[in-house]
Amino acid sequence: MRVTPHRVDLSIFVTDGKGWSQADGEEKEEITLGDVICSPA
Known part of the structure; x- marks a missing residue:
């Protein structure tokens, strides 16, 4: 599952639940870098 955050820059985004x-x-x-993950808790 790929999710696109509102802001995309050199930072890495992860989900904390x-x-x-x-x-x-x-x-x-x-x-x-560039990959976004969505963990199901």
Whole structure:
């Protein structure tokens, strides 16, 4: 399932179960740039 966030830039977007959050270096899942994942919790 591919989801397109409103803003697309050099940042990686991941789902935290409550909505879109920007991966800012915290402990988040590492995904390839350009790929967006949607985990079913």
